[in-house]
Amino acid sequence: MTIRGIDDCLSAREGRLYIEECDTLDLLREFGSPLFVFSEDQLRRNVRRFRTAFQAGWPDGPVVVMPAAKANWLAAIQRILAGEGCGCDTYSAGELTMALNAGCPPQLISVNGVPKDEDHIRRSIQVGARLTVDSLEEVDVIERAAAELGTTAYVRLRLKPVLSRFIAHSDFVAEGLAPTDIAAIAYKGGLTFEQIMAVGPRLLKAANVKVVGFHQHHGRHRRSVRYWEAQMAAYAAEIGRVCRALGGFRPQEIDIGGGFAIPRDPFNAATVYSEPVQYAALTAISRVVSLLGPRSRYAVMARLVATITGHPNRHPAPSIEAYAEACTATLRRELPRHGVETAGVTLQLEPGRAMHGDTGIHLTTVKALKATTTPIRWNVIVVDTTEFWFTGGRYEHNLHHYLFANKLDAPLTGKADVIGRSCYGDRLLPAVPVPDVQVGDVLALLDTGAYQEVSMSNFNAMPRPASVLVTGGSASLIRRRETEADVFRRDVMPAHLVR
Numbered sequence: 001m002t003i004r005g006i007d008d009c010l011s012a013r014e015g016r017l018y019i020e021e022c023d024t025l026d027l028l029r030e031f032g033s034p035l036f037v038f039s040e041d042q043l044r045r046n047v048r049r050f051r052t053a054f055q056a057g058w059p060d061g062p063v064v065v066m067p068a069a070k071a072n073w074l075a076a077i078q079r080i081l082a083g084e085g086c087g088c089d090t091y092s093a094g095e096l097t098m099a100l101n102a103g104c105p106p107q108l109i110s111v112n113g114v115p116k117d118e119d120h121i122r123r124s125i126q127v128g129a130r131l132t133v134d135s136l137e138e139v140d141v142i143e144r145a146a147a148e149l150g151t152t153a154y155v156r157l158r159l160k161p162v163l164s165r166f167i168a169h170s171d172f173v174a175e176g177l178a179p180t181d182i183a184a185i186a187y188k189g190g191l192t193f194e195q196i197m198a199v200g201p202r203l204l205k206a207a208n209v210k211v212v213g214f215h216q217h218h219g220r221h222r223r224s225v226r227y228w229e230a231q232m233a234a235y236a237a238e239i240g241r242v243c244r245a246l247g248g249f250r251p252q253e254i255d256i257g258g259g260f261a262i263p264r265d266p267f268n269a270a271t272v273y274s275e276p277v278q279y280a281a282l283t284a285i286s287r288v289v290s291l292l293g294p295r296s297r298y299a300v301m302a303r304l305v306a307t308i309t310g311h312p313n314r315h316p317a318p319s320i321e322a323y324a325e326a327c328t329a330t331l332r333r334e335l336p337r338h339g340v341e342t343a344g345v346t347l348q349l350e351p352g353r354a355m356h357g358d359t360g361i362h363l364t365t366v367k368a369l370k371a372t373t374t375p376i377r378w379n380v381i382v383v384d385t386t387e388f389w390f391t392g393g394r395y396e397h398n399l400h401h402y403l404f405a406n407k408l409d410a411p412l413t414g415k416a417d418v419i420g421r422s423c424y425g426d427r428l429l430p431a432v433p434v435p436d437v438q439v440g441d442v443l444a445l446l447d448t449g450a451y452q453e454v455s456m457s458n459f460n461a462m463p464r465p466a467s468v469l470v471t472g473g474s475a476s477l478i479r480r481r482e483t484e485a486d487v488f489r490r491d492v493m494p495a496h497l498v499r
Protein backbone atom coordinates (compact mmCIF):
# COMPACT_ATOMS: atom_id res chain seq x y z
CA MET A 1 0.00 0.00 0.00
CA THR A 2 1.34 3.48 -0.80
CA ILE A 3 0.79 5.95 1.96
CA ARG A 4 0.78 9.62 1.02
CA GLY A 5 3.59 11.41 2.78
CA ILE A 6 5.84 8.37 3.08
CA ASP A 7 9.01 9.19 1.21
CA ASP A 8 12.70 10.03 1.61
CA CYS A 9 13.46 9.72 5.34
CA LEU A 10 10.02 8.32 6.23
CA SER A 11 8.92 4.72 5.83
CA ALA A 12 6.06 2.47 6.90
CA ARG A 13 7.01 -0.78 8.62
CA GLU A 14 4.32 -3.14 9.90
CA GLY A 15 1.89 -0.27 10.09
CA ARG A 16 4.25 1.99 12.05
CA LEU A 17 6.00 5.15 11.00
CA TYR A 18 9.78 5.14 10.86
CA ILE A 19 12.02 8.14 10.40
CA GLU A 20 15.29 6.92 8.97
CA GLU A 21 15.86 3.67 10.89
CA CYS A 22 14.04 4.78 14.03
CA ASP A 23 10.57 3.71 15.05
CA THR A 24 8.68 6.88 15.94
CA LEU A 25 6.90 5.10 18.79
CA ASP A 26 10.25 4.16 20.35
CA LEU A 27 11.32 7.80 20.03
CA LEU A 28 8.30 8.95 22.00
CA ARG A 29 8.89 6.30 24.64
CA GLU A 30 12.50 7.40 25.04
CA PHE A 31 12.16 11.18 24.79
CA GLY A 32 8.55 11.85 25.78
CA SER A 33 5.60 13.41 24.00
CA PRO A 34 5.22 15.71 22.17
CA LEU A 35 8.49 15.74 20.29
CA PHE A 36 10.14 17.44 17.35
CA VAL A 37 12.22 14.96 15.34
CA PHE A 38 14.77 15.93 12.69
CA SER A 39 16.46 13.69 10.13
CA GLU A 40 20.17 14.26 9.60
CA ASP A 41 20.08 12.26 6.43
CA GLN A 42 17.29 14.33 4.91
CA LEU A 43 19.07 17.57 5.74
CA ARG A 44 22.31 16.41 4.12
CA ARG A 45 20.36 15.18 1.09
CA ASN A 46 18.61 18.54 0.71
CA VAL A 47 21.90 20.47 0.90
CA ARG A 48 23.46 18.28 -1.75
CA ARG A 49 20.45 18.51 -4.03
CA PHE A 50 20.43 22.30 -3.81
CA ARG A 51 24.14 22.53 -4.47
CA THR A 52 24.18 20.03 -7.32
CA ALA A 53 21.14 21.49 -9.03
CA PHE A 54 22.24 25.12 -8.84
CA GLN A 55 25.85 24.35 -9.73
CA ALA A 56 24.67 22.39 -12.78
CA GLY A 57 22.90 25.50 -14.00
CA TRP A 58 25.64 27.95 -13.04
CA PRO A 59 28.94 26.88 -14.62
CA ASP A 60 30.11 30.51 -14.48
CA GLY A 61 31.39 30.43 -10.90
CA PRO A 62 30.98 28.86 -7.45
CA VAL A 63 27.56 28.28 -5.92
CA VAL A 64 27.23 28.82 -2.17
CA VAL A 65 24.21 27.42 -0.36
CA MET A 66 23.48 29.62 2.67
CA PRO A 67 20.44 28.13 4.40
CA ALA A 68 18.34 30.65 6.31
CA ALA A 69 19.14 30.23 10.01
CA LYS A 70 15.74 31.61 11.01
CA ALA A 71 14.09 28.47 9.66
CA ASN A 72 15.98 26.21 12.06
CA TRP A 73 18.75 27.50 14.29
CA LEU A 74 19.22 24.48 16.51
CA ALA A 75 22.96 24.23 17.18
CA ALA A 76 23.23 20.60 16.05
CA ILE A 77 21.41 21.35 12.79
CA GLN A 78 23.71 24.29 12.10
CA ARG A 79 26.76 22.14 12.84
CA ILE A 80 25.60 19.66 10.18
CA LEU A 81 25.13 22.47 7.66
CA ALA A 82 28.57 23.94 8.40
CA GLY A 83 30.06 20.45 7.99
CA GLU A 84 28.41 20.23 4.59
CA GLY A 85 30.28 23.39 3.57
CA CYS A 86 27.24 25.65 3.69
CA GLY A 87 27.21 29.34 4.38
CA CYS A 88 24.46 30.86 6.50
CA ASP A 89 21.82 33.54 6.06
CA THR A 90 21.56 35.28 9.43
CA TYR A 91 19.13 37.95 10.49
CA SER A 92 19.89 38.82 14.09
CA ALA A 93 23.03 39.15 16.19
CA GLY A 94 22.01 35.88 17.86
CA GLU A 95 21.92 34.07 14.53
CA LEU A 96 25.36 35.45 13.72
CA THR A 97 26.69 34.04 17.00
CA MET A 98 25.02 30.72 16.28
CA ALA A 99 26.53 30.51 12.76
CA LEU A 100 30.01 31.30 14.05
CA ASN A 101 29.65 28.77 16.87
CA ALA A 102 28.56 26.16 14.34
CA GLY A 103 31.84 26.68 12.49
CA CYS A 104 30.47 28.44 9.43
CA PRO A 105 33.26 30.37 7.65
CA PRO A 106 32.56 34.09 8.25
CA GLN A 107 32.98 35.00 4.58
CA LEU A 108 30.03 32.67 3.84
CA ILE A 109 27.76 34.35 6.37
CA SER A 110 25.16 36.69 4.98
CA VAL A 111 24.24 39.34 7.57
CA ASN A 112 20.77 40.49 6.63
CA GLY A 113 18.04 42.40 8.35
CA VAL A 114 16.84 45.85 9.15
CA PRO A 115 17.41 47.43 11.58
CA LYS A 116 20.78 46.06 12.64
CA ASP A 117 22.14 47.30 15.96
CA GLU A 118 25.52 48.99 15.97
CA ASP A 119 27.16 46.13 17.90
CA HIS A 120 25.81 43.66 15.38
CA ILE A 121 27.29 45.63 12.47
CA ARG A 122 30.60 46.06 14.24
CA ARG A 123 30.87 42.35 15.04
CA SER A 124 29.95 41.34 11.47
CA ILE A 125 32.75 43.54 10.14
CA GLN A 126 35.20 42.31 12.74
CA VAL A 127 34.70 38.65 11.81
CA GLY A 128 34.64 39.32 8.06
CA ALA A 129 31.03 38.36 7.34
CA ARG A 130 29.07 39.68 4.33
CA LEU A 131 26.98 42.65 5.45
CA THR A 132 23.87 43.23 3.42
CA VAL A 133 23.16 46.95 3.28
CA ASP A 134 19.43 47.32 3.76
CA SER A 135 18.91 50.84 5.10
CA LEU A 136 20.37 54.27 4.54
CA GLU A 137 20.83 54.66 8.29
CA GLU A 138 23.33 51.83 8.59
CA VAL A 139 25.80 53.21 6.07
CA ASP A 140 27.34 55.73 8.48
CA VAL A 141 27.66 53.02 11.11
CA ILE A 142 29.37 50.63 8.66
CA GLU A 143 31.90 53.24 7.56
CA ARG A 144 32.65 54.35 11.08
CA ALA A 145 32.96 50.83 12.49
CA ALA A 146 35.22 49.65 9.66
CA ALA A 147 37.47 52.68 10.09
CA GLU A 148 37.65 52.26 13.86
CA LEU A 149 38.39 48.56 13.56
CA GLY A 150 40.97 49.30 10.87
CA THR A 151 39.59 46.54 8.71
CA THR A 152 37.53 46.10 5.55
CA ALA A 153 33.74 45.78 5.64
CA TYR A 154 32.53 43.46 2.89
CA VAL A 155 29.08 44.61 1.85
CA ARG A 156 26.40 43.71 -0.63
CA LEU A 157 23.60 46.06 -1.66
CA ARG A 158 20.14 44.64 -1.11
CA LEU A 159 18.02 45.50 -4.12
CA LYS A 160 14.25 45.68 -4.31
CA PRO A 161 13.37 44.81 -7.88
CA VAL A 162 9.78 45.54 -8.85
CA LEU A 163 7.89 42.66 -10.44
CA SER A 164 5.78 44.98 -12.45
CA ARG A 165 2.36 43.67 -13.40
CA PHE A 166 2.80 40.30 -11.67
CA ILE A 167 -0.76 40.58 -10.48
CA ALA A 168 -1.42 37.04 -9.27
CA HIS A 169 -2.14 37.44 -5.56
CA SER A 170 0.57 36.87 -3.00
CA ASP A 171 0.56 33.88 -0.64
CA PHE A 172 2.05 36.07 2.07
CA VAL A 173 -0.71 36.30 4.63
CA ALA A 174 0.66 39.49 6.10
CA GLU A 175 -0.13 41.23 2.85
CA GLY A 176 -3.64 39.77 2.60
CA LEU A 177 -4.78 39.12 -0.90
CA ALA A 178 -2.63 41.83 -2.46
CA PRO A 179 -1.28 41.32 -5.97
CA THR A 180 2.28 40.00 -5.78
CA ASP A 181 3.89 43.13 -7.26
CA ILE A 182 2.24 45.30 -4.60
CA ALA A 183 2.83 42.83 -1.75
CA ALA A 184 6.52 42.83 -2.67
CA ILE A 185 6.62 46.62 -2.43
CA ALA A 186 4.96 46.48 0.99
CA TYR A 187 7.59 43.98 2.21
CA LYS A 188 10.28 45.95 4.02
CA GLY A 189 13.40 44.22 2.63
CA GLY A 190 15.57 45.94 0.03
CA LEU A 191 16.44 49.39 -1.24
CA THR A 192 14.88 51.11 -4.21
CA PHE A 193 17.04 52.27 -7.10
CA GLU A 194 17.00 55.83 -5.74
CA GLN A 195 18.06 54.66 -2.28
CA ILE A 196 20.85 52.54 -3.76
CA MET A 197 22.08 55.56 -5.68
CA ALA A 198 22.03 57.60 -2.49
CA VAL A 199 24.55 55.26 -0.84
CA GLY A 200 26.20 53.17 -3.58
CA PRO A 201 28.68 55.76 -4.96
CA ARG A 202 29.73 56.67 -1.43
CA LEU A 203 30.25 53.04 -0.41
CA LEU A 204 32.28 52.36 -3.56
CA LYS A 205 34.65 55.19 -2.62
CA ALA A 206 34.83 54.46 1.12
CA ALA A 207 38.34 53.53 2.22
CA ASN A 208 37.38 50.64 4.49
CA VAL A 209 34.46 49.26 2.54
CA LYS A 210 34.43 46.78 -0.33
CA VAL A 211 31.18 46.36 -2.23
CA VAL A 212 31.25 42.74 -3.38
CA GLY A 213 27.86 42.37 -4.98
CA PHE A 214 24.11 42.29 -4.65
CA HIS A 215 21.48 40.65 -2.53
CA GLN A 216 17.76 40.19 -2.86
CA HIS A 217 15.13 38.23 -1.00
CA HIS A 218 11.80 38.84 -2.57
CA GLY A 219 9.70 36.87 -0.13
CA ARG A 220 7.59 33.82 -0.71
CA HIS A 221 4.70 35.20 -2.66
CA ARG A 222 4.13 32.36 -5.11
CA ARG A 223 5.48 28.87 -5.43
CA SER A 224 5.35 28.58 -9.21
CA VAL A 225 8.41 28.39 -11.44
CA ARG A 226 6.90 31.23 -13.47
CA TYR A 227 7.13 33.48 -10.41
CA TRP A 228 10.79 32.59 -10.01
CA GLU A 229 11.52 33.34 -13.63
CA ALA A 230 9.84 36.72 -13.27
CA GLN A 231 11.73 37.43 -10.04
CA MET A 232 15.11 36.58 -11.55
CA ALA A 233 14.41 38.59 -14.70
CA ALA A 234 13.49 41.63 -12.59
CA TYR A 235 16.55 41.12 -10.38
CA ALA A 236 18.87 40.88 -13.39
CA ALA A 237 17.40 44.05 -14.88
CA GLU A 238 17.82 45.91 -11.58
CA ILE A 239 21.41 44.69 -11.20
CA GLY A 240 22.14 45.91 -14.73
CA ARG A 241 20.57 49.30 -14.04
CA VAL A 242 22.51 49.76 -10.80
CA CYS A 243 25.82 48.59 -12.35
CA ARG A 244 25.44 51.09 -15.19
CA ALA A 245 24.51 53.89 -12.82
CA LEU A 246 27.53 53.08 -10.66
CA GLY A 247 29.81 53.57 -13.68
CA GLY A 248 30.28 49.96 -14.74
CA PHE A 249 30.44 48.23 -11.35
CA ARG A 250 31.02 44.45 -11.65
CA PRO A 251 29.55 42.24 -8.90
CA GLN A 252 31.59 39.32 -7.63
CA GLU A 253 28.65 37.86 -5.71
CA ILE A 254 24.97 37.67 -6.51
CA ASP A 255 22.69 36.42 -3.73
CA ILE A 256 19.18 35.43 -4.79
CA GLY A 257 17.78 34.91 -1.26
CA GLY A 258 15.25 32.22 -0.41
CA GLY A 259 11.53 31.68 -0.74
CA PHE A 260 11.29 28.26 -2.40
CA ALA A 261 8.51 25.93 -1.30
CA ILE A 262 8.84 22.23 -0.53
CA PRO A 263 6.82 19.93 -2.79
CA ARG A 264 4.39 19.02 0.04
CA ASP A 265 3.99 22.69 0.90
CA PRO A 266 1.83 22.78 4.06
CA PHE A 267 0.40 26.16 3.14
CA ASN A 268 -3.40 25.95 3.49
CA ALA A 269 -4.55 27.56 0.30
CA ALA A 270 -8.23 27.47 1.14
CA THR A 271 -7.99 29.57 4.25
CA VAL A 272 -6.16 32.46 2.76
CA TYR A 273 -7.56 32.65 -0.71
CA SER A 274 -11.14 32.08 0.16
CA GLU A 275 -11.60 33.40 3.67
CA PRO A 276 -13.78 36.36 2.63
CA VAL A 277 -15.72 34.19 0.22
CA GLN A 278 -16.13 31.50 2.85
CA TYR A 279 -17.39 34.04 5.31
CA ALA A 280 -19.85 35.59 2.88
CA ALA A 281 -21.06 32.23 1.65
CA LEU A 282 -21.43 30.73 5.09
CA THR A 283 -23.25 33.74 6.49
CA ALA A 284 -25.67 33.87 3.56
CA ILE A 285 -26.23 30.12 3.49
CA SER A 286 -26.63 30.05 7.25
CA ARG A 287 -29.40 32.65 7.02
CA VAL A 288 -31.20 30.80 4.29
CA VAL A 289 -31.03 27.35 5.85
CA SER A 290 -32.06 28.67 9.25
CA LEU A 291 -35.49 29.16 7.68
CA LEU A 292 -35.65 25.35 7.56
CA GLY A 293 -35.29 25.07 11.33
CA PRO A 294 -32.34 24.52 13.64
CA ARG A 295 -31.86 20.81 12.93
CA SER A 296 -31.46 21.30 9.19
CA ARG A 297 -29.32 24.36 9.71
CA TYR A 298 -26.94 22.49 11.99
CA ALA A 299 -26.72 19.56 9.63
CA VAL A 300 -25.99 21.67 6.54
CA MET A 301 -23.64 24.08 8.25
CA ALA A 302 -21.63 21.37 9.99
CA ARG A 303 -20.99 19.68 6.69
CA LEU A 304 -20.13 22.94 4.94
CA VAL A 305 -17.76 24.15 7.62
CA ALA A 306 -15.98 20.82 7.69
CA THR A 307 -15.60 20.81 3.92
CA ILE A 308 -14.29 24.27 3.28
CA THR A 309 -12.07 25.18 6.18
CA GLY A 310 -9.15 23.01 5.24
CA HIS A 311 -7.72 22.36 1.82
CA PRO A 312 -4.28 20.87 1.93
CA ASN A 313 -2.22 21.46 -1.15
CA ARG A 314 -2.81 18.49 -3.36
CA HIS A 315 -0.53 19.76 -6.12
CA PRO A 316 3.11 19.45 -5.24
CA ALA A 317 5.20 22.61 -5.49
CA PRO A 318 8.14 22.49 -7.93
CA SER A 319 11.20 20.44 -7.06
CA ILE A 320 14.57 21.89 -6.03
CA GLU A 321 15.83 21.03 -9.51
CA ALA A 322 12.98 22.90 -11.20
CA TYR A 323 13.65 26.02 -9.12
CA ALA A 324 17.37 25.76 -9.83
CA GLU A 325 16.81 25.50 -13.56
CA ALA A 326 14.38 28.46 -13.57
CA CYS A 327 16.69 30.70 -11.53
CA THR A 328 20.00 29.92 -13.18
CA ALA A 329 18.71 29.86 -16.77
CA THR A 330 16.93 33.19 -16.30
CA LEU A 331 19.90 34.87 -14.66
CA ARG A 332 22.35 33.58 -17.28
CA ARG A 333 20.12 34.84 -20.06
CA GLU A 334 19.09 38.16 -18.52
CA LEU A 335 22.25 39.41 -16.80
CA PRO A 336 24.31 39.67 -20.03
CA ARG A 337 21.31 41.30 -21.73
CA HIS A 338 21.61 44.03 -19.12
CA GLY A 339 25.36 44.31 -19.55
CA VAL A 340 26.45 42.18 -16.58
CA GLU A 341 29.02 39.46 -17.22
CA THR A 342 28.36 36.24 -15.31
CA ALA A 343 31.85 34.75 -15.71
CA GLY A 344 33.50 34.33 -12.32
CA VAL A 345 30.44 35.48 -10.37
CA THR A 346 29.59 33.53 -7.20
CA LEU A 347 25.92 32.63 -6.97
CA GLN A 348 24.48 32.47 -3.45
CA LEU A 349 21.09 31.23 -2.31
CA GLU A 350 19.37 31.25 1.07
CA PRO A 351 16.68 28.57 1.20
CA GLY A 352 14.85 28.30 4.51
CA ARG A 353 11.67 26.28 4.33
CA ALA A 354 12.80 24.35 1.24
CA MET A 355 15.99 23.32 3.03
CA HIS A 356 14.43 22.37 6.34
CA GLY A 357 10.70 21.76 5.81
CA ASP A 358 10.78 18.04 5.09
CA THR A 359 13.64 17.30 7.51
CA GLY A 360 11.33 17.33 10.52
CA ILE A 361 8.21 15.74 11.91
CA HIS A 362 6.29 16.47 15.09
CA LEU A 363 4.97 13.58 17.18
CA THR A 364 2.04 14.10 19.50
CA THR A 365 -0.09 11.73 21.57
CA VAL A 366 -3.87 11.53 21.65
CA LYS A 367 -5.00 12.42 25.17
CA ALA A 368 -8.78 12.68 24.94
CA LEU A 369 -11.65 12.03 22.57
CA LYS A 370 -14.76 14.14 22.52
CA ALA A 371 -17.81 13.40 20.45
CA THR A 372 -20.82 15.65 20.27
CA THR A 373 -23.88 13.89 18.96
CA THR A 374 -26.58 16.54 19.32
CA PRO A 375 -27.56 18.84 17.76
CA ILE A 376 -24.94 17.64 15.29
CA ARG A 377 -22.16 15.11 15.19
CA TRP A 378 -18.78 16.65 15.83
CA ASN A 379 -15.70 14.64 16.72
CA VAL A 380 -12.72 16.09 18.46
CA ILE A 381 -9.36 14.46 19.08
CA VAL A 382 -7.38 16.28 21.76
CA VAL A 383 -3.61 15.91 21.49
CA ASP A 384 -0.79 16.93 23.82
CA THR A 385 0.72 19.54 21.52
CA THR A 386 -0.54 23.01 20.62
CA GLU A 387 -0.63 25.53 17.82
CA PHE A 388 1.56 27.70 20.04
CA TRP A 389 4.37 25.30 19.19
CA PHE A 390 3.67 25.88 15.49
CA THR A 391 3.50 29.62 15.63
CA GLY A 392 5.48 30.09 12.41
CA GLY A 393 3.09 27.83 10.58
CA ARG A 394 -0.11 29.10 12.14
CA TYR A 395 0.84 32.58 10.98
CA GLU A 396 0.80 31.20 7.47
CA HIS A 397 -2.33 29.08 8.07
CA ASN A 398 -0.35 25.90 7.54
CA LEU A 399 -2.20 22.66 7.17
CA HIS A 400 0.32 19.91 7.67
CA HIS A 401 0.03 16.50 6.16
CA TYR A 402 -0.42 13.97 8.99
CA LEU A 403 -0.23 10.27 9.68
CA PHE A 404 -1.25 8.17 12.67
CA ALA A 405 2.17 6.75 13.40
CA ASN A 406 0.93 3.57 15.04
CA LYS A 407 -1.95 2.97 12.62
CA LEU A 408 -0.56 3.53 9.14
CA ASP A 409 -2.51 0.61 7.73
CA ALA A 410 -5.80 1.50 9.38
CA PRO A 411 -8.53 2.71 7.02
CA LEU A 412 -9.65 6.32 7.47
CA THR A 413 -13.24 5.74 8.44
CA GLY A 414 -14.21 8.89 10.30
CA LYS A 415 -13.69 12.64 10.44
CA ALA A 416 -12.53 14.71 13.37
CA ASP A 417 -10.95 17.97 14.35
CA VAL A 418 -7.52 17.56 15.88
CA ILE A 419 -7.30 20.09 18.69
CA GLY A 420 -4.27 21.11 20.70
CA ARG A 421 -3.89 21.50 24.45
CA SER A 422 -3.97 25.29 24.87
CA CYS A 423 -7.09 27.15 25.97
CA TYR A 424 -7.42 28.74 22.52
CA GLY A 425 -9.38 27.17 19.64
CA ASP A 426 -6.13 25.38 18.83
CA ARG A 427 -7.58 23.66 15.77
CA LEU A 428 -4.48 21.99 14.37
CA LEU A 429 -6.33 19.99 11.74
CA PRO A 430 -9.91 20.88 10.82
CA ALA A 431 -12.33 18.02 10.11
CA VAL A 432 -9.79 15.62 8.68
CA PRO A 433 -10.22 11.93 7.79
CA VAL A 434 -9.08 9.72 10.67
CA PRO A 435 -8.93 6.02 11.50
CA ASP A 436 -10.59 4.55 14.57
CA VAL A 437 -8.65 6.60 17.13
CA GLN A 438 -7.92 5.65 20.76
CA VAL A 439 -6.31 7.58 23.58
CA GLY A 440 -2.58 6.87 23.37
CA ASP A 441 -2.44 6.81 19.58
CA VAL A 442 0.38 8.83 18.07
CA LEU A 443 -0.14 11.48 15.44
CA ALA A 444 2.76 12.61 13.26
CA LEU A 445 2.55 16.03 11.67
CA LEU A 446 4.86 16.01 8.66
CA ASP A 447 7.14 18.71 7.24
CA THR A 448 7.58 20.59 10.48
CA GLY A 449 11.33 21.08 10.02
CA ALA A 450 11.20 24.79 9.13
CA TYR A 451 10.07 27.71 11.28
CA GLN A 452 8.10 25.65 13.84
CA GLU A 453 10.46 24.56 16.60
CA VAL A 454 12.16 27.95 16.49
CA SER A 455 8.95 29.91 16.87
CA MET A 456 7.39 28.10 19.85
CA SER A 457 5.94 30.21 22.62
CA ASN A 458 5.21 29.58 26.31
CA PHE A 459 1.51 30.43 26.11
CA ASN A 460 -0.47 29.03 29.06
CA ALA A 461 2.89 28.78 30.89
CA MET A 462 3.54 25.53 29.04
CA PRO A 463 7.13 24.22 28.94
CA ARG A 464 8.20 23.67 25.35
CA PRO A 465 8.88 20.15 24.05
CA ALA A 466 12.23 18.54 23.27
CA SER A 467 13.93 18.06 19.89
CA VAL A 468 15.73 14.97 18.73
CA LEU A 469 18.08 14.33 15.83
CA VAL A 470 17.83 10.99 14.11
CA THR A 471 20.93 9.62 12.40
CA GLY A 472 20.32 6.23 10.83
CA GLY A 473 19.19 4.02 13.69
CA SER A 474 20.26 6.28 16.53
CA ALA A 475 18.57 9.28 18.07
CA SER A 476 20.16 12.09 20.09
CA LEU A 477 18.57 14.83 22.12
CA ILE A 478 19.48 18.19 20.53
CA ARG A 479 17.30 20.50 22.60
CA ARG A 480 15.99 19.41 25.95
CA ARG A 481 12.40 19.71 27.06
CA GLU A 482 11.79 22.83 29.13
CA THR A 483 10.98 22.61 32.80
CA GLU A 484 8.46 24.73 34.61
CA ALA A 485 11.41 26.57 36.18
CA ASP A 486 12.61 27.46 32.63
CA VAL A 487 9.26 29.02 31.87
CA PHE A 488 9.43 31.38 34.85
CA ARG A 489 13.15 32.03 34.75
CA ARG A 490 12.98 35.58 33.34
CA ASP A 491 10.45 36.84 35.87
CA VAL A 492 11.69 39.40 38.34
CA MET A 493 9.72 40.28 41.48
CA PRO A 494 9.81 44.00 42.40
CA ALA A 495 10.95 44.50 46.01
CA HIS A 496 7.58 45.83 47.20
CA LEU A 497 5.83 42.65 46.08
CA VAL A 498 8.21 40.23 47.73
CA ARG A 499 6.49 38.42 50.58
Ligand SMILES: Cc1ncc(COP(=O)(O)O)c(C=O)c1O
Binds near residue numbers: 068220257258259351
Ligand atom coordinates in the same frame (compact mmCIF):
# COMPACT_ATOMS: atom_id res chain seq x y z
C1 LIG B 1 16.99 37.45 3.65
C2 LIG B 1 16.26 36.15 3.69
N1 LIG B 1 16.80 35.07 3.08
C3 LIG B 1 16.17 33.88 3.11
C4 LIG B 1 14.96 33.70 3.75
C5 LIG B 1 14.33 32.34 3.75
O1 LIG B 1 13.08 32.31 3.18
P1 LIG B 1 12.34 30.93 2.92
O2 LIG B 1 12.25 30.22 4.20
O3 LIG B 1 11.01 31.31 2.39
O4 LIG B 1 13.17 30.17 1.93
C6 LIG B 1 14.37 34.79 4.38
C7 LIG B 1 13.06 34.65 5.06
O5 LIG B 1 12.45 35.53 5.55
C8 LIG B 1 15.03 36.05 4.36
O6 LIG B 1 14.51 37.13 4.96
